[in-house]
Amino acid sequence: MDTSAGAPGRRTPHGDAEPVPAPFPQALIDAFRAQPEPPAFEHRSRVVPRGEVLELIGRCADGLRAAGLGPGRSVAVATDVTPEGFAVLMAAYLLGCRVTGLRPGMTPAHLVYVLSDGIDALVADETGATPELLDAAGGVTVLRLGPDLLAAHPKATGELTAQGRSEDIAMVTLTSGSTGRPKGCTQTYRSLALNWAWQPARWTERTERLAAGYERYLLFGTLTSAVIFEHLGVCLLGGGTAVIPDPPLVFPQVFERHRITACLMTVPRLHHVLDVLRTDRVDTGSLRVLLVAGSPLAPHRLAEAARKLGPVVHQGYGQTETGMLSLLTPHDLAQWPDQVYDSVGRAWSGVELGVRDLEGRPVPTGATGEIWVRTDSAMAGYWKDEEQTREVLRAGWVRTRDIGHLDEHGFLRLTGRARDVVIVNAIVHYAGAIERALAAHPDVDQAYVVGAPDERTGEAAHAFLVPADGRAPDLDAVRALVAAELGEASVPATFTVVAEVPVAPSGKPDKRALLSRVAGPLGTV
Structure with a gap:
């Protein structure tokens, strides 16, 4: 099955080919020249028009x-x-x-x-x-x-x-x-x-609706991040101001202090925000767009975020190789309240999504396979690495090496990464599927699975659990839940309860750090 939302080679309503946009970054230059007075940045105490x-x-x-x-x-x-x-x-x-x-x-x-x-x-x-x-x-x-x-x-x-x-x-x-x-x-x-963020002349109604929320966009991290750079373009070309506060940034208090309307954040940072809001009163009413991306967000955490923060939470899916590919919006959550909390939304503007089998053939709606995408703003390849480029780029499509399926409404659900697998007794088990089954237990707030060598089974899965509200999970019940959902062979060999998961410099959960714990204190390798 393939879906698209304003796919490459788009045409106007009259059937004419869409004109080629101005060279990058001319659209930004022209927009700033046309309206030089509004603030582009608010850098600490300095406003920069x-x-x-x-x-x-x-x-x-x-x-x-x-x-x-x-x-x-x-x-x-x-x-x-x-x-x-x-x-x-x-x-x-x-x-x-x-x-x-x-x-x-x-x-x-x-x-x-x-x-x-x-x-x-x-x-x-x-x-x-x-x-x-x-x-x-x-x-x-x-x-x-x-x-x-x-x-x-x-x-x-x-x-x-x-x-x-x-x-x-x-x-x-x-x-x-x-x-x-x-x-x-x-x-x-x-x-x-041709990137959606930097060409407002190509913006669809969905893009304009998103950009309208970027009136005061919290800018932090690094400008070398492709995703941060992309959403900075949405802010500036939508007429917004990029707000760069004094460090250190304290979440979620920074939203109240600087009247932030839009923020891009990782899943671990959202977990921190929700933890703070359980005990502290912080005014987050200025928020209009809180876009969470970088790693899977458990449905119960998305639901909690929507309850605590209101209809502002978006879940995005994308890659450095492609830019943003899909978006789950508050409108989607309101329209399908019981159906889409476990999805990462529908194809974003200018993106075609497809699901294919191991031979690269499209699969039927609802069937699981590797996600392939096509978009004008995809990478040209990996710098001086022809072998990896050939592996990922296929006749205009990009292999994401993520596993998932599309439903009849075009919502994408991710079930794992082709590279994030544990091979137990020669059987492939996707870490993402096990993590979702673990996180479905009411006493588990977050779950992460890593694979490590094992003398008996080749590899073994090891689970790390962050408890919900400080409750100690009943590990027998957790094991039974995974067995019922995925089969006995998918039950991790060990379970470790941790107060929090280590975070990599990218802001994503650091599975390499978790793997080092398997090789050390657990003594299983």
Whole structure:
């Protein structure tokens, strides 16, 4: 079964082909130029109007141009979340560069690996210019955002016209590198020009309804995150203001203090917010969009969030390789209250969703298989990794390597990851399915499953449970629940009750840290 919502190659109501949008990031430049007065950023105590951001972009572009950067040249960027950090990114894109964002916390070895791979210049601000980064730069030209770009160019002189060539690589988004070296997901200038978030001329009614909630968007984390960057585009092109508060951010109090209307957060952070709201009175009434993404959200937690926060909770599904793919909205929850809490919504604008079997053939509605997607804004491939690219990209489709099914209304339900499996006695068991069965027990708030080598069965599943409201789960009842739902063979070999789950730098549950506990205190490997 395949579903779509404004699929690639869309046509107007009159049957004409939709016009090709302006080159990236011209739509943002034109929008800011047309209305320069509204605030684009609220950075701590400083309000930065759109016109001032344009001036910052122009000054950064002049500095990058003076350093010999332009179409086809490459620049790595390491900055804090600031208007100036955003401006240098936009300037590099405006000039048509290939831009690689360096995540905070990258290891020295990963920095050397990335910076030695054809990078022409490195731009860093005071926060990003760590000794480790500067050592890793080697012979790469280093440009300081303050002195070398902004101070050296006190007034913008060049034209703000997008120069990116359609098929050139524009963005390289690095993965965590947890498997050895960070992979780079590449996007062309064409794919960014067609990305739903950055082209308001292509927005559908659903997109406009979402963007209307981004009046005051809480911006935190890193601008090198593809998902944060995407939703920043929704905010700015929808006329909103990106709010960057003083650190540290305290959730959910930050919503009340800064009158936040929209926020993107991971599932563990939502768990924290709900835990606080059980005991503290915090005014979250300003919220209009709370979009949760990054890992599966248990239905009972989604229901609790909707009760405590109101009709503002959205659940999104996407990947760095593709951008946002589906969205479950409060409207969906209200229309199908007993049917969709276990789904991640329907195909997002410009996205086709399909479910296929092991041979890549579409399966019937309701059947489980691997999720394949098609969207104009998908990656062009993994940087200098043709083997992985061939594995994931198939004739215009992207294999997500996630497992799930679509129902008759087009709602997508994820049941596991093709790569997140435990093979017990040569039988494949999906960790996601076991986790959902565990979390269905009323005394279990969160559940996570990892696989570890086992002398008897090849691998064994090990469960980590966060109890609900401090109640100690009846493990015999939990085992029985999994056995009834999935069969005796799916029952984990061990259960460990933890107060909280470790969180990776990405904000997602850190299963590698959980696996280390299996190899240590549990003594099962």
